[in-house]
Amino acid sequence: MYIPAHITGFFKIVRKNENLKTGSTGAGFSLDKGTHTEIKEGKGRVYFNGEEIDLCPAKDVLNHFKKVVGEENFNIDVHYTSDFPLGCGMGTSGGCSLGLAHVLNNTFKCNEKPIEIAHIAEVKCNTGLGDVVAQEYGGIGITTTPGLPAHVKKLNLDNINDYYVVVDIIGNKNTDTIINNPKWIETINITADAKLEKLLKKPTLEYLMELSYDFAKNTGLATDDIIEICEDLKFTLGASQAMLGNTIFCICTEKELDDVKSILKNPITCKIYE
Numbered sequence: 001m002y003i004p005a006h007i008t009g010f011f012k013i014v015r016k017n018e019n020l021k022t023g024s025t026g027a028g029f030s031l032d033k034g035t036h037t038e039i040k041e042g043k044g045r046v047y048f049n050g051e052e053i054d055l056c057p058a059k060d061v062l063n064h065f066k067k068v069v070g071e072e073n074f075n076i077d078v079h080y081t082s083d084f085p086l087g088c089g090m091g092t093s094g095g096c097s098l099g100l101a102h103v104l105n106n107t108f109k110c111n112e113k114p115i116e117i118a119h120i121a122e123v124k125c126n127t128g129l130g131d132v133v134a135q136e137y138g139g140i141g142i143t144t145t146p147g148l149p150a151h152v153k154k155l156n157l158d159n160i161n162d163y164y165v166v167v168d169i170i171g172n173k174n175t176d177t178i179i180n181n182p183k184w185i186e187t188i189n190i191t192a193d194a195k196l197e198k199l200l201k202k203p204t205l206e207y208l209m210e211l212s213y214d215f216a217k218n219t220g221l222a223t224d225d226i227i228e229i230c231e232d233l234k235f236t237l238g239a240s241q242a243m244l245g246n247t248i249f250c251i252c253t254e255k256e257l258d259d260v261k262s263i264l265k266n267p268i269t270c271k272i273y274e
C-alpha cells in the first residue's frame with residue numbers, strides 16, 4: 001500500500017477533548033514519493049527500510065486491529081519502505097500509520113475506518129496532527145477544520161504537471177517537542193488563522209508558498225541557513241521549510257530545475273500527487 005509523503009506549508013495546532021477531533025488546520029500538498037507498507041507473518045515487529053524501529057503510531061494501529069481481529073489470529077510484522085526518513089517534515093509517520101491501517105483493514109476484511117485509526121494513533125503518539133487527513137485526500141489541500149470528519153478544500157490546477165517539487169532534507173526535528181510546547185503553540189497559532197483566511201480568498205499555489213515562507217520565517221521555525229537558501233531560490237514559484245522538519249522544499253518549472261538542484265546539496269525531485 002502506497003501513501004504519499006506530505007509537506008505542510010503552514011498550520012495551526014488545535015486540541016480538543018477527543019483525539020479524533022484534535023488536529024491541525026493549514027495547507028500543504030502530497031508527493032509522488034512516500035511510504036509503502038507491507039505486512040508479513042511475525043511477532044509485532046516494525047521495520048523501516050530494513051531496520052527494526054520503535055514507531056509509536058504503528059504499534060498503536062497494530063494494537064487496535066489486534067483487539068478487533070483477536071490476538072490468536074494476529075502474528076504480524078510490519079515492513080515499511082520509505083523514500084524519506086522519519087522526523088524530517090515529510091509526513092512519514094503519518095504515511096506509516098495510514099498505510100498500515102489500510103493494509104490491516106483490507107487483509108483481515110474488517111469494517112474499520114483506517115483514516116480515523118491512523119489519525120488517532122498520530123495524535124496519541126504526538127507524531128502528527130494533520131498529515132493523515134491530508135495524505136488520504138492527496139493533491140494540494142487546505143484543511144479548514146481540525147481532525148475528523150475532515151474538511152479539506154482541494155486546489156485543482158490544470159497545469160499541476162508543469163511543476164516539480166524539489167526537496168532537500170538537512171536534518172530532523174521531532175514533531176512532539178514542538179506541538180506540545182506552549183510557547184511554540186502560541187507562536188504558531190497566533191498567525192495561522194489569518195494565513196488560512198488569506199489563502200481561502202486567493203487559493204493559488206504561488207500564494208500558498210508565499211504564506212508558507214512567511215510562516216516559517218516569522219514563527220522562528222526556519223533556521224537561518226534554510227532562510228538563506230530560500231532567498232537564493234526566489235527565482236522559482238517559491239521555497240520554504242517543510243513543517244515540522246529541517247527540510248527545504250521548492251516548487252519550480254522544468255526550465256528552473258537544474259538551477260534549483262545546483263543550489264541544494266541533496267535534491268530529491270518529486271511531483272505533486274493527486
Ligand SMILES: Nc1ncnc2c1ncn2[C@@H]1O[C@H](COP(=O)(O)OP(=O)(O)OP(=O)(O)O)[C@@H](O)[C@H]1O
Pocket residue numbers: 053054055056085086087088089090091092093094125126127128131172173174175176243244245
Ligand atoms: N530512526 C528514527 N528517526 C526518527 N524518528 C524515529 C526513528 N525511529 C523511530 N522514530 C520515531 O518516529 C516518529 C517520527 O515522528 P515525526 O512526526 O517527528 O516524523 P514525521 O512524521 O516523519 O515528520 P512530520 O510529522 O513532521 O511530517 C517519532 O515517534 C520517533 O520517535
Ligand SMILES: CC(C)(CO)[C@@H](O)C(=O)[O-]
Pocket residue numbers: 008011024026089091094127128129130131132175179243244
Ligand atoms: C505540521 C504538522 C505537525 C501538523 O500538520 C504535520 O507535520 C503533521 O500533521 O504531522
